[in-house]
Amino acid sequence: MGRSKVLIELGRQEEKKLKEFIKDSRSHRERQRAQAVLFLHGGMPERETGLFVGASERSVRRWLNSYRREGVAGLEDKKRPGRKSKICRQYGEKLAAITKQSPASVGMTGGSWNCRMLCQWLEGTFHVRVSDEWIRQILLRHGLRFRRAKLKLTSPDPEYAQKKRLSTD
Numbered sequence: 001m002g003r004s005k006v007l008i009e010l011g012r013q014e015e016k017k018l019k020e021f022i023k024d025s026r027s028h029r030e031r032q033r034a035q036a037v038l039f040l041h042g043g044m045p046e047r048e049t050g051l052f053v054g055a056s057e058r059s060v061r062r063w064l065n066s067y068r069r070e071g072v073a074g075l076e077d078k079k080r081p082g083r084k085s086k087i088c089r090q091y092g093e094k095l096a097a098i099t100k101q102s103p104a105s106v107g108m109t110g111g112s113w114n115c116r117m118l119c120q121w122l123e124g125t126f127h128v129r130v131s132d133e134w135i136r137q138i139l140l141r142h143g144l145r146f147r148r149a150k151l152k153l154t155s156p157d158p159e160y161a162q163k164k165r166l167s168t169d
Contacts, residue, residue: 007040008037008040008041008064009041010041014071015038017071017072018034018037018072021072022034022035022038027077029077030075030076032053032055033063033075034072034075036055036060036063036064039052039053040064046061046064063075091126091128091138092138092141092142095118095122095142096142096144098121099139103121108120115132115135115139115146116132118139119132119135
């Protein structure tokens with residue numbers, strides 16, 4: 001496939017701003033849009049650019065037009081309409097705080113918290129029903145996340161550690 005004409009000319013400052021935007025952007029979609037504009041500036045056709053960044057040719061064209069109108073601000077994620085969150089900031093903070101306590105301290109069974117247990121606690125305490133994913137997102141906003149427990153095999157055999165070491169060598 002031959003190269004087509006450059007679809008957008010960028011000055012050094014504009015190119016620098018786009019690269020900084022890619023580095024500092026909050027979402028994959030923002031980085032994708034900015035990268036597409038840079039590829040178009042480099043002479044890559046809209047179709048190839050779309051294939052390269054994982055978007056349609058139409059989307060690439062729309063991003064380019066948005067960039068031409070608004071600059072880097074045109075590539076930012078827009079506020080999306082939708083249902084208001086059931087969980088206010090206060091609930092999120094309480095949810096993050098409760099994870100620092102054991103489930104038994106608030107009358108829950110189990111050795112450690114997971115998203116499903118936190119959903120049950122939230123519903124029982126505040127009468128608010130949310131999904132496991134909402135709990136996960138709220139905890140991420142507070143810098144918390146759950147990890148799966150690692151399986152650790154043991155044996156009552158007193159020579160188990162030595163045998164295990166020999167089997168991996």
